[in-house]
Amino acid sequence: MKTVIMAGGKGTRISSIASDIPKPMIRIGDKPVLQLEIESLKKQGFHDFIITISHLGHVIRDYFGDGSDFGVNIEYYNEEKPLGNAGALFELRDRLTEDFLLINGDVLFEFDANRFVEYHRKKGGLVTLFTHPNSHPYDSGLIIADNNCCVTRWLSKEDERPLYYRNRVNAGIHILSPKVLENRIEKEKIDLDRDVLKPLCGKGVMYAYDSTEYVKDMGTPERYEQVSRDLLSGKVERRSLSHQQKAIFLDRDGTINRYVGFLRKIDQFELLPHVSEAIRMINDSEYLAIVVTNQPVIARGEVTFEELNEIHMKMETLLGKEGAYIDRLYFCPHHPDSGFEGEVKQLKIVCDCRKPKPGMLLKAAEDYNIDLNQSYMIGDGDNDMGAGSAAGCKCIRIDRDGDLSEAVRQALNEEI
Numbered sequence: 399m400k401t402v403i404m405a406g407g408k409g410t411r412i413s414s415i416a417s418d419i420p421k422p423m424i425r426i427g428d429k430p431v432l433q434l435e436i437e438s439l440k441k442q443g444f445h446d447f448i449i450t451i452s453h454l455g456h457v458i459r460d461y462f463g464d465g466s467d468f469g470v471n472i473e474y475y476n477e478e479k480p481l482g483n484a485g486a487l488f489e490l491r492d493r494l495t496e497d498f499l500l501i502n503g504d505v506l507f508e509f510d511a512n513r514f515v516e517y518h519r520k521k522g523g524l525v526t527l528f529t530h531p532n533s534h535p536y537d538s539g540l541i542i543a544d545n546n547c548c549v550t551r552w553l554s555k556e557d558e559r560p561l562y563y564r565n566r567v568n569a570g571i572h573i574l575s576p577k578v579l580e581n582r583i584e585k586e587k588i589d590l591d592r593d594v595l596k597p598l599c600g601k602g603v604m605y606a607y608d609s610t611e612y613v614k615d616m617g618t619p620e621r622y623e624q625v626s627r628d629l630l631s632g633k634v635e636r637r638s639l640s641h642q643q644k645a646i647f648l649d650r651d652g653t654i655n656r657y658v659g660f661l662r663k664i665d666q667f668e669l670l671p672h673v674s675e676a677i678r679m680i681n682d683s684e685y686l687a688i689v690v691t692n693q694p695v696i697a698r699g700e701v702t703f704e705e706l707n708e709i710h711m712k713m714e715t716l717l718g719k720e721g722a723y724i725d726r727l728y729f730c731p732h733h734p735d736s737g738f739e740g741e742v743k744q745l746k747i748v749c750d751c752r753k754p755k756p757g758m759l760l761k762a763a764e765d766y767n768i769d770l771n772q773s774y775m776i777g778d779g780d781n782d783m784g785a786g787s788a789a790g791c792k793c794i795r796i797d798r799d800g801d802l803s804e805a806v807r808q809a810l811n812e813e814i
């Protein structure tokens with residue numbers, strides 16, 4: 399698969415660090431970020447690159463040449479006049495005969511690219527967007543998708559957003575079919591997001607790939623400092639799903655939100671104090687934050703899947719406002735005892751996912767390559783401790799509506 403790297407931007411926001419070189423040539427450690435991108439993909443079998451250049455593009459061309467010094471093939475497309483970040487793609491149509499990887503040239507990442515490609519093929523769409531939660535969803539563009547991860551809406555920063563939304567942000571890495579470039583867009587400057595991708599929403603051809611891997615742009619001096627630290631410490635590399643991950647599994651009711659018995663109405667959902675702080679600590683650590691919750695209210699017919707989804711979007715929105723995010727949530731909708739009025743018969747079963755069974759943790763381990771023995775389960779109930787130990791995790795019990803940050807601190811300290 400070919401990789402197109404968009405390296406034509408100007409990078410004005412970061413000009414305090416370097417103003418006379420293109421943004422992708424800014425060094426992190428001893429290498430330009432563009433080189434780190436190429437090396438990361440090369441070791442995974444990607445050898446053919448096309449780099450689109452404009453502003454100060456000769457600096458990039460002089461450094462990389464035809465790629466042979468780096469063990470890859472590199473071609474260039476030089477924009478004589480600015481075409482917008484997607485204009486060059488239309489000029490490159492003849493060279494893009496198969497699905498291709500499209501990435502921004504100023505993003506530090508380490509992700510399992512073959513896993514991403516496999517997902518794209520399985521979904522069979524024209525476009526797959528690499529998406530992830532971030533610590534500032536309230537001022538980020540948001541990707542909204544259905545249960546099958548098919549993208550239905552794309553909210554830009556300035557668009558009005560729903561009251562509650564899932565923390566799912568476009569990371570600037572995509573796979574595109576050349577079919578997307580078949581219809582010429584009659585504009586002088588073509589913007590990838592606005593003019594090419596956004597119009598595909600709701601057409602059943604664009605999918606989101608939710609990932610926990612490390613992808614960060616270095617658009618501001620603060621972010622630049624952070625990605626530099628993360629690269630040096632090895633965190634960037636370790637977050638790739640080609641390596642085993644560690645997780646802190648969290649119960650929901652009584653651990654994240656105030657316990658109210660069966661929570662049926664969205665208004666009853668209230669974050670406990672210290673929860674955002676606790677989850678931010680997990681986000682800054684080497685652990686994934688994964689929620690695993692029994693929700694028999696579904697089987698009991700008291701809450702629909704849609705209502706539960708709305709409740710979880712409220713949770714993500716409230717956490718997001720305080721800079722915290724969860725990497726994934728699993729819920730068990732089942733309940734074993736049948737014979738009640740209003741129940742959903744097919745969910746009244748003895749399942750493998752209802753805690754204290756470890757099904758949700760085992761599924762997470764499979765989905766995210768998690769080493770359960772290096773992971774924690776934190777919750778307020780016997781069923782949490784049961785599920786955690788059955789999965790082989792270390793368990794920390796907190797009081798109902800207790801202080802989650804203490805438990806997280808304990809887990810993170812034990813590791814050191």
Ligand SMILES: [Zn+2]
Nearest residue numbers: 730732749751
């Ligand atoms: Zn279940």
